[in-house]
Amino acid sequence: MVFYAYVKQVTDNSTYRYVIVFASRAVADEWWRAVSTSSVVSFTDSIQRVSAQFYTHNVNQANAANSLTTTGVATQFLGYVFFTLMNDLGGRDLSIIPPLDHFADHISGNSFFIRSKVSPYKYWYCPQSSNAADDGVYVSQTERTRFLVSRTDSGTAGTIIIGSDQIAITLTTVDMSINVVTSTGQVIVSTAPMSGLKFSDLLNKFTTGATDQSLDMRELIYTDDGEEWELA
Structure with missing residues (x-):
């Protein structure tokens, strides 16, 4: 079952906001493992996991959507993840991701x-x-x-x-x-x-x-x- 998350530009409240669609919950966690342990420092510095369905990024360093096409980050997920750019704040349009019936964040310890x-x-x-x-x-x-x-x-x-x-x-x-x-x-x-x-x-x-x-x-x-x- 597909799994959704938001990613927000951390330096303002109106631009570079995405809905991320993952092929499954497992793919979402594996994508984050790849991004957070990447040797490409601009991505590890830019993308932060606030919760399982909410991320931030600083596009002045690296755009989270480009993690799928930047060598050494998360290119192995190109066929399992996609980003949809949302309207800027002035558009007053927000795509609401479906609520989950059950959720436990798989945090070690x-x-x-x-x-x-x-x-x-x-x-x-x-x-x-x-x-x-x-x-x-x-x-x-x-x-x-x-x-x-x-x-x-x-x-x-x-x-x-x-x-x-x-x-x-x-x-x-x-x-x-x-x-x-x-x-x-x-x-x-x-x-x-x-x-x-x-x-x-x-x-x-x-x-x-x-x-x-x-x-x-x-x-x-x-x-x-x-x-x-x-x-x-």
């Missing part, structure tokens, strides 16, 4: 609930008694647990997480992270984070297994053919 995209009333749940390694993680319709989701690269707290990033999913109450029992695929909490876990794995690597402990809870299983989950 923040805490989130994790829920099913298909059945958003089903959440990952780790019982409060789970203060020991090897306790299971479940999916529940009545209970939920908040987790810290962080990039494993050093110095990345506060940055936007994209699909290719390796992450750790950690309990907020105790220093234990998501891991997997190799022989069964059951998801547990462990003192050692799961190695090689990517943010994109939330889209297709986890599913529910057998009922356990109560009729409300099902085991969370790591598999090659999983369901889609999202941060909330």
Whole structure:
């Protein structure tokens, strides 16, 4: 599904205002990663992310729209992103981007609930008694647990997480992270984070297994053919 954002000229209130259309939410975050880590200093100095759907730029340094055609910035997104120049202030015409039904900004180091995209009333749940390694993680319709989701690269707290990033999913109450029992695929909490876990794995690597402990809870299983989950 397409994703929208505004970009505004930071030095005045009337010119170089755009609506950006991204092929998806993931493309928006990946475009920002490319721009914000570019070696072309004029773009990293010019374009700032205020929020997921609002950016500023200083066209005296670099125009955000030119990020798609300037070598070393974000040319790989030319077929997945486009900019529409809005009327200047005197035109009194503002294109309103559609509101989102659900939105969580994927900022590394923040805490989130994790829920099913298909059945958003089903959440990952780790019982409060789970203060020991090897306790299971479940999916529940009545209970939920908040987790810290962080990039494993050093110095990345506060940055936007994209699909290719390796992450750790950690309990907020105790220093234990998501891991997997190799022989069964059951998801547990462990003192050692799961190695090689990517943010994109939330889209297709986890599913529910057998009922356990109560009729409300099902085991969370790591598999090659999983369901889609999202941060909330």
